[in-house]
Amino acid sequence: MTRATPRPNPDFSLETDALARGARIVVGVDEVGRGPLAGPVTAAAVRLDPAAIPPGLDDSKRLTPARRAALARALMDCAEVSIAHASVAEIDSLNILRASHLAMCRAIAGLSALPDLALIDGNLLPVDLPCPGLAIVKGDARSLSIAAASIVAKEARDRIMVELAQHFPGYGWDRNAGYPTRAHVQALRDIGVSPHHRRSFAPVHNILYQENSVSG
Numbered sequence: 001m002t003r004a005t006p007r008p009n010p011d012f013s014l015e016t017d018a019l020a021r022g023a024r025i026v027v028g029v030d031e032v033g034r035g036p037l038a039g040p041v042t043a044a045a046v047r048l049d050p051a052a053i054p055p056g057l058d059d060s061k062r063l064t065p066a067r068r069a070a071l072a073r074a075l076m077d078c079a080e081v082s083i084a085h086a087s088v089a090e091i092d093s094l095n096i097l098r099a100s101h102l103a104m105c106r107a108i109a110g111l112s113a114l115p116d117l118a119l120i121d122g123n124l125l126p127v128d129l130p131c132p133g134l135a136i137v138k139g140d141a142r143s144l145s146i147a148a149a150s151i152v153a154k155e156a157r158d159r160i161m162v163e164l165a166q167h168f169p170g171y172g173w174d175r176n177a178g179y180p181t182r183a184h185v186q187a188l189r190d191i192g193v194s195p196h197h198r199r200s201f202a203p204v205h206n207i208l209y210q211e212n213s214v215s216g
Helices: 013-020 065-078 088-094 096-109 144-167 182-191 202-215
Strands: 026-032 041-047 080-086 117-121 133-136
Touching: 013 026, 013 117, 013 144, 026 096, 026 144, 041 096, 041 144, 065 144, 080 088, 080 096, 080 144, 088 096, 117 144, 182 202
Parallel strands: 026 117, 117 133
Antiparallel strands: 026 041, 041 080
C-alpha cells in the first residue's frame, strides 16, 4: 500500500523569481464564489511584503473559519489588499467565468499601482487583464500571494452573504454562503427566487421556468 504524498504548502518562490527578474510589484489574485446560486463573485489582489508575511498562509479551503478570519485581519494590516466584486446581474449577463475575470481585473485596478506581474489562480488569464499575468493552476496551493488573496476574498464574500441573510432569511446564506446545499435548494422551491439569486444557473432557472409555466 502506497502512501499519498503530502501536498506541499504554498511558498514565495514564484514571487521571488519574478522579483529577481526585475519585477517591482508582484501580486496574487484569486476569486471566490463561482459555484454559489446566489450573491456576487468576489476577487482579491494582494501584494505581500516579503519581510512581513503572516505565518500559516494556505489555500482558504484548508483553513478553519477562525484561522482564516485571523489571517484575513493580519493581511489587512501588513499587505496591500484590494477587493472587488461582480454582481449577480453581471454574472447572468456575462457568464460566471467572465464575471470572475471582471472581478479580478477590478481588484487589480484598485491597487495603488498596477503590478509588474499578477499571479492569477486558474488556467486562464482574463482577456482585459490590465497588467502582465501568469496563470497558475491550483495557485492557492503554490503561491503565498494567491493563498493570501483566496483568504481575503473568501472572508469578504462570506461577510456579504451573512449580511444578505439578514434581509432574505430562510435560504441559510449565513451558513452556506449561497452554495447549492440541499437545504438551500429546498428553500428555493419553498420560498422562491430572491433578487440575489443567479437566474442563469440551472437550479434557479429551472424553478423560474416551472413557476412561469404554472402561472402561464
